[in-house]
Amino acid sequence: MSRAHRWDERLSQAAAQRRAADGWRQRISLGPSAQLIDFAGNDYLGLAADPRLAEAQAAGAKRLGAGARASHLVSGHLDVHQRLEERLAELTGRPRALLFSTGYMANLGVLQALCDRHTRVFQDRLNHASLLDGARLAEAPSRRFHHRDLADLERLLERAPREAPALVVSDGVFSMDGDTADIAGLANICQRQGAWLMIDDAHGLGVLGELGDGCVGQAHDHHQVPVLVGTLGKALGSAGAFVAGDAAVIDHLIQFARPYIYTTAQPPGVAAATLAALDILEAEPERRDRLHANIARFRREADTLGLPLSDSGTPIQPVVLGDSSRVLRWAERLAQAGLRVGAIRAPTVARDQARLRITLSAAHDASALDALLEALDGCRREEAA
Ligand SMILES: *Cc1c(COP(=O)(O)O)cnc(C)c1O
Numbered sequence: 001m002s003r004a005h006r007w008d009e010r011l012s013q014a015a016a017q018r019r020a021a022d023g024w025r026q027r028i029s030l031g032p033s034a035q036l037i038d039f040a041g042n043d044y045l046g047l048a049a050d051p052r053l054a055e056a057q058a059a060g061a062k063r064l065g066a067g068a069r070a071s072h073l074v075s076g077h078l079d080v081h082q083r084l085e086e087r088l089a090e091l092t093g094r095p096r097a098l099l100f101s102t103g104y105m106a107n108l109g110v111l112q113a114l115c116d117r118h119t120r121v122f123q124d125r126l127n128h129a130s131l132l133d134g135a136r137l138a139e140a141p142s143r144r145f146h147h148r149d150l151a152d153l154e155r156l157l158e159r160a161p162r163e164a165p166a167l168v169v170s171d172g173v174f175s176m177d178g179d180t181a182d183i184a185g186l187a188n189i190c191q192r193q194g195a196w197l198m199i200d201d202a203h204g205l206g207v208l209g210e211l212g213d214g215c216v217g218q219a220h221d222h223h224q225v226p227v228l229v230g231t232l233g234k235a236l237g238s239a240g241a242f243v244a245g246d247a248a249v250i251d252h253l254i255q256f257a258r259p260y261i262y263t264t265a266q267p268p269g270v271a272a273a274t275l276a277a278l279d280i281l282e283a284e285p286e287r288r289d290r291l292h293a294n295i296a297r298f299r300r301e302a303d304t305l306g307l308p309l310s311d312s313g314t315p316i317q318p319v320v321l322g323d324s325s326r327v328l329r330w331a332e333r334l335a336q337a338g339l340r341v342g343a344i345r346a347p348t349v350a351r352d353q354a355r356l357r358i359t360l361s362a363a364h365d366a367s368a369l370d371a372l373l374e375a376l377d378g379c380r381r382e383e384a385a
Pocket residue numbers: 101102103104105107128130171175200202203231232233240241
């Protein structure tokens with residue numbers, strides 16, 4: 001067999017395996033007037049389509065150009081990036097913040113820059129893929145502790161070599177489950193064990209906290225949580241991410257984080273749109289109130305219908321159905337009712353934990369929630385029949 005032919009074989013084998021497991025993923029390309037009501041995205045405050053963000057983005061592009069032209073360390077670091085970093089540091093109550101192009105890159109960058117073979121990384125079992133990949137990029141020996149299990153974490157820290165710097169890493173809000181990390185509990189253990197704590201608050205920023213400052217934010221300072229990651233493409237409706245911490249951490253990342261150094265800076269219009277989103281976050285707290293009212297209503301009524309709810313007080317409301325064909329059936333029926341939800345299967349979650357990932361937003365009105373609850377009830381009745 002020729003060498004080139006082996007590539008064909010590799011690809012077709014991988015495809016066949018994935019299809020056999022009901023795991024084949026399909027992209028749907030959406031036009032400007034997509035007819036389905038979206039219960040799958042992460043636009044928790046309804047900012048992604050806000051005309052004020054689009055206008056700020058257009059104005060930023062007109063003033064500074066469509067692209068940033070270079071990386072931050074060459075000539076791509078523009079005043080709009082600088083202002084955005086200052087606002088993000090202020091929002092999260094940290095001395096400094098550093099902008100990245102995506103959350104995936106921020107997590108790779110932090111772990112690669114802070115860690116190496118001589119450090120130890122401890123991750124919650126359900127952490128986001130980018131955190132796991134970051135530790136691999138760093139070639140840092142890693143252990144995973146049971147989900148939200150502080151005792152298991154402490155046991156692993158006790159056993160690890162004392163001379164190796166230790167970094168404990170957790171999602172703030174877990175992206176497939178919607179439950180939250182016990183930040184105070186993690187910070188306590190880290191303090192006792194002399195470890196640093198890194199929290200990825202991708203789904204908490206804009207949603208949780210008194211000011212929308214997330215599940216860490218101003219409630220837990222940078223001594224408790226030295227490394228805080230937030231993303232800007234979810235509740236803030238824009239794109240990009242940041243790391244917030246003290247000057248030593250941020251300067252270290254600027255010097256050593258390869259996913260920061262070797263990439264073109266974010267387009268200036270995008271940074272301008274995020275600044276507009278931060279203004280709205282501050283001026284319109286009623287968006288967070290509306291979101292939390294939607295979450296409360298959904299949980300109350302879904303519970304009355306007997307749907308299997310998870311222990312989540314966040315916009316992420318998974319309905320765990322078990323096997324992936326059942327999940328696809330329910331998602332299809334919801335789509336017929338004009339509703340889009342996430343159909344989450346292995347390998348994103350464990351094989352027997354396939355689920356609908358329903359996300360709520362301040363943009364959903366009462367009739368959208370009516371339609372969702374009615375369609376879910378329809379799925380349940382159909383199965384019972
Ligand atoms: C979405 C997400 C990321 C990645 O952020 P992007 O900006 O989309 O690359 C990182 N961590 C968590 C927990 C996320 O949910």
